[in-house]
Amino acid sequence: MTTTSLTKSRGAGHTGDKVFSAATLAAGCLILAVLFGVALFLVVQALPALTAPADQIQGGAGFLSYIWPLVIGTLIAAVIALAIATPVAIGVALFISHYAPRQLAAGLGYVVDLLAAIPSVIYGAWGVAFLAKEISPAYDWLAKYVGWLPIFQGPASATGKTILTAGIVLAVMVLPIITSLTREIFLQTPKLHEEAALALGATRWEMIRMTVLPFGRPGIISAVMLGLGRALGETMAVALVLSSGALTASLIQTGNQTIAAEIALNFPEASGVKVNTLIAAGLVLFVITLGVNMIARWVITRHKEFSGAN
Amino acid sequence: MSKRIDVKDLNVYYGNFLAVEDVNINIDAKSVTAFIGPSGCGKSTFLRTLNRMHEVIPGARVEGEVLLDGDNLYGPGVDPVTVRSQIGMVFQRPNPFPTMSIRDNVLAGVKLNNKKISKGEADVLVERSLQGANLWTEVKDRLGKPGSGLSGGQQQRLCIARAIAVEPQVILMDEPCSALDPISTLAIEDLINELKDQYTVVIVTHNMQQAARVSDKTAFFNIAGTGKPGKLIEFGDTPTIFSNPTEKATEDYVSGRFG
16 A cells, blocks of 8 residues: 555664764764863862962962963963964965965975974974074064063073963964865855956955955854964973963063963972862863853854855 | 957967867947857857956966957956956856945945045945846845845846946856846846946847847857867847848757757
């Protein structure tokens, strides 16, 4: 009968559907569980430090006064890194996607991807053994001529192991991430819109400003956020390059410290409430990263109507 | 402000492949000229050579002359950017800039060519262009909304408004109605009829009734076979092409006995 043939289901196909659906559900739940587990661990382990008497925390003035210079140091390093890396990365990505001859573009893209694969300790070693030395004359120059700006106040560090050097190393590290992501996004700009701009009499740069950049805007923000995530959390390179110390406004003196490097340098010898303090610092880093990502999401969705996705 | 186009001995190549061979055609100012022919015969390719948009395609190049009121588009020192600001183009699929509002879409080309424009002048221009594209009454209350929120037919008329806002000499249309429903198509065809009072219009179409309805002159392109170049077979007044063509191939095509 026709009714039975309609109600009868193909057993095998449905089993496959169910298995796949269950597998994706499990994967989705797993990532949430892991995230929740990490957050829970951080909170539980951080609590003793947050509730401990002020004099038991390193520095003897409580957790807040311990953590805020680290937060500022982390943000300074990350902001320097992004301020340098973002324009360069977008420029390189545009060159690869819209300016370079096809063969050069392929080679260049490959080199950029290779850069992303270099371990951070190598960047750290390069930063401390080469960049810090080579760049210290530039710091002297900055201290001499623009030293009236608080951020370039002298005397400059003789070793060059400053937060600015660390920021530059971080910039080099996040550059390939931002470049490859934005390149992929720029390549996805619809031909139709590029041609619309060109047919109106736009030059190549005007075409890029009218179509490629606005179209890629959410993608650029996401790429920068991924770069920021790496810059905030990068440990090894900063630990190697930065000669840490108290919070200072000057970027070319020794001083400042980032949360990640602070944890890495102190954790091996820590005990008791000191361990909890470092984990609490980790929790703060976690919250910063979360906050930054939520802001980025908000910025992207705010312009959804004009995103080109509809 | 419209100009005529004269094409002399034009060959179009993709790399070494000859795509369109030896086209000679004279397109009058303030007229509508339709290009018809089977798919792949090179009519869209040829249309693109009239404002140098073929240069966007890697390897595409041209031999011969295209004269806009006597000035060769391919002469030494001629900037394709200038050519395109004088010869506008409307594409097969509506392509308003999705990241811009309706108003900014209309002004997109103007802001390129004449950076400084006061808000008052811009308002006047937006209204005039949208009225010129028969779209004003439909969108005047939502100029700040994204252009991609309009229907397909409205988007295509927005693209036409964007093209006429820069006051070009010629408007090229590459199958402008092929992605639209019949009612939107009718609206565009009415618009083409009005546009020829001010502009030289060249339209590529697969729809022979459309060519018969909108054009003053019709050019029939054909291709001898795969891998052969496309050629201009016949060019003449539209009624003649459709009722009494000289060439056998034209007659076969327009009467539906093609292939």
